[in-house]
Amino acid sequence: MGRVYATPEQLAAYTGAPAPEGVERLLARASEDVDAALLTACYAVDDDGDPTEQPVVEALRDATCAQIEWQLATGDDGTGAAGAWDSVSIGPVSLSGRKSGPPAASGVDLAPRAHRALRRAGLLPGVIW
Template sequence: MAGRVYATPEQLTAWTGRPAPTDANRLLARASEDIDDALLTAVYVTNSAGMPTDPDVAGALADAVCAQIEYQQATGDDGTGATGRWDSVSIGPVALSGRKDAPGAAGDVDLAPRAHRALTRAGLLPGVIW
């Protein structure tokens, strides 16, 4: 799981307007990893735990994480990324079919459009220094 989690279940509830799912902490950790991967070259000031110190940056990361989860839920993805890469997936006993091309976003992340916009508005896309 991610070392840094940028949003809380309460923020997810506020973002989606629905109660956070029972596995919200797992989803938040995975979505935070996605956002980290999408921002591999972004530069912003952090504290000793690696969390952003600027409230606007922290807010943008929280919004992006919540948007990423909202997007994954809307597309039927459980946070593994398998939904976007396969036409059909079963888990027990495993059956995969119809591999699709991997996402082409930064960090090889299928980034939610709303997450992308939140990060863009905050100036966190690659090459921007805070």
């Protein structure tokens, strides 16, 4: 398993709700999504490849939690299959319509809040000179 940027407790604090069933799998998949968006990002890491600067650690944590929050709100289980359906309802929230348009440039459908967290930390867009 790859790097995981948030804990179940951090997810619960971020969303204000208890961590859902299968949270470890959701965290792993959301962390993979964040990694995919960061393919060209440059930031300091330790010998294990973990970020060392606190703002980067926090941005990766927040982006991972935002990705899961968005997936849960849209009815996605982390597989990306939810984008194929016409409607999703969770409690009082109801969404309908089919997602259209090209996939994200990174090849991952990144949640808007996750994108903002990474952009605020200066991790997006990554540019290699």
